[in-house]
Amino acid sequence: MAEKVLTVKAMKRREMWTAYAFIAPTFIGFFIFIIGPMLISFAISLFDWNLLTPPKYIGLGNFEQLFRDPRIGSVYLTTFKLAIMIVPTNMVLGMVLAVLLDRNMPGLVRNFFKASYFFPFVVSAVAVSIIWTFMFHRDLGPVNYYLGLLGIERIPWLNSSTYSPIAVMIADVWRNVGFYVLVFLGGMQAIPRDFYEAAEVDGASAWRQFRHITLPLLSPTILFLGVISVIGALQIFEQPQILTNGGPGDATRTIVMYLYEHGFKFFDMGYASAIAISLFAIILVFTGLQLRLSRRWVFY
């Protein structure tokens, strides 16, 4: 009996090590590429370092500078403004398109639309942004051309504080909405059809079915997309960097652009790291809030 117990223990130990071996690559990658740089970034934030000469320890000096920096407030405000524009647009448009695709239609047609919506997502954000700089060109861009046919005057999409955030939002949504469509569609197709059939028998309209069946059962998907879209929107970089370079002024300058500017243009790695940590803290708060509030509306 004792021998059998030992054998079971040994087998469990062996299984344990096998399990560790399987998850090791992920863990090692996570520590090297995520946790490691985060810790290094925190360490650098305590130094004054220009990349070229040895770093000087300055304690919390860079964090004090964060509170004295007259621009950081407006840059964060711009980031939040863009996030407020981008997140709901992606969510609502993604859901609407997913609902339209979640109907009876030939598989080929559905797959064609799915691929069409998803295609921009697999294209590099830089390439997409370069294309949109031509689309938004004031005199030669197709956007203003078609608006012109409607009698609308040429809009300086990329050189106006009013329009440039809209241009950034459009470029971002065009690229990312396909991902939302795909995830929403996956969530919708996981909802058992029986619920809808029962609702139809009871005479529920399409809207009531959507409101009382689809939405509640889709709430975990909405939460997932809500969390990752807020994180993504707060980290937006490529689109404003290429479309407007943050301008005019700071009209489209996001916090990651500001971080990049200090780190790799002004050679102030310490302050750039402090900005990164402030963004990390803000994202942590937002994500925590979303997860906490989700208890009230997410049905598992």
Place this chain on the structure above:
Amino acid sequence: MKLTSATKVLFLSICLIIMVTGAVGAQDAAPTGDITFVFWDNTTETRAGWEAHVARFNEKFPDIHVNLIGVPGIAWSDYLNGTATLIAGGEQPDIIWVATEGVRFLVDLGLMMPLNDLVEQNAEELQPYFDDTASTLLDGFRIDDSLYFLPYSWNNMVIYYNKNMFDAAGLDYPAADWTRDDFVAAATALTADTDGDGQNDQYGFSGSGGPMFFTLPWVFANGTDIVTDDFCAPNLLDPGVIDAVQFMHDMIYEYKFAPAPGTLTNTEIQFINGEVAMFGAGRWPTGTMYREGFEDFDIQLWPGNPEQTTEFGVDGFGIFQSSQNVPASWEFLKYMSSQEVQQGLVASVDSGSPLGNIPASRTVAEGLSAFPPANYGAFYGSLDGNVRPVTAPPRFNEMESIVARYIDQVLADEMTVEDAMNAAQTELMSVISCN
């Protein structure tokens, strides 16, 4: 064993001969070993050009192995950032190619080696180089009496004008001593709405805003600068600076001969196509003109207001303090600054097309006469008049970013010049300071 006197004499003689020949041999020994050269890899031809120069250098110094590291970037500041990242990543280059914009930054950090001693040791050999290089260019690389780089090439800002468009409008070509008023008159006359849709589609001038190099000529023409001469304080509230920025704004919204930002796609091509009559640049567009077969253009010095001042920026080669092989680096640096290498700036060996910059050598620069523009003398000749180097304090990148951000808002007509310059002046206080 006791040595005889004769043996002692023989032994001492042999030692003496070995010492003397050894010393002479050491003196004459050509430098050897590895060196690393960092360059701005900004065009498709750049690397091939440097490789060709290295090959020729190796004919003279076969035992020096030159590692080439090309750092890409759109502007000099990108290149400098890339180089800094490279060094932070553990690379230890020996030689760098750098322009005025990065000189103070590198020297103030103590990264560059003063070349005075090396120049003195090679005074005779280098005398022709110094005689043939404008002192203004050398001064751009001299800080507190120490020379840190040897000039290789440079650019000034001149006005390119399309002769066909001037002819069609019945205008005289710009004179060497033209003023801002002359410029406004010509640019206004050359602006037109050719298709009658109520919007100008032919512009008298293009090129406001953008990098510092394009903004400063208007400031310099007013006899002032955006920072004080000692780089200790910003100077954006100077009436001359305010007037220059106001003029840049007025070209678009008051005189309406310049396009609003974001209107044009490619100034050089639109210049060739007759959609832009004038634009400001250095020598670099001549390659495009040549490749497009366009010769009906010329250049003129920047218009004065009323005094003319030409902006210039120079680039050259320097040795890092951390270099582990100074003798080899110095030989390479001398070779790269030579007339032989600068000759490659006149025209591409492969395509025959004129290449980017103006050679630092006055003699080599004479070779520019082989290509348009006819008034090529406005390139090197400008150094004989009033010139100012591009304003480049140690924290150039931050200064450029701040000034450009506010000027962009002025040119987008979203901020008054006074408000923009006041705000920029306040922000620059922490960047331009000697405290």
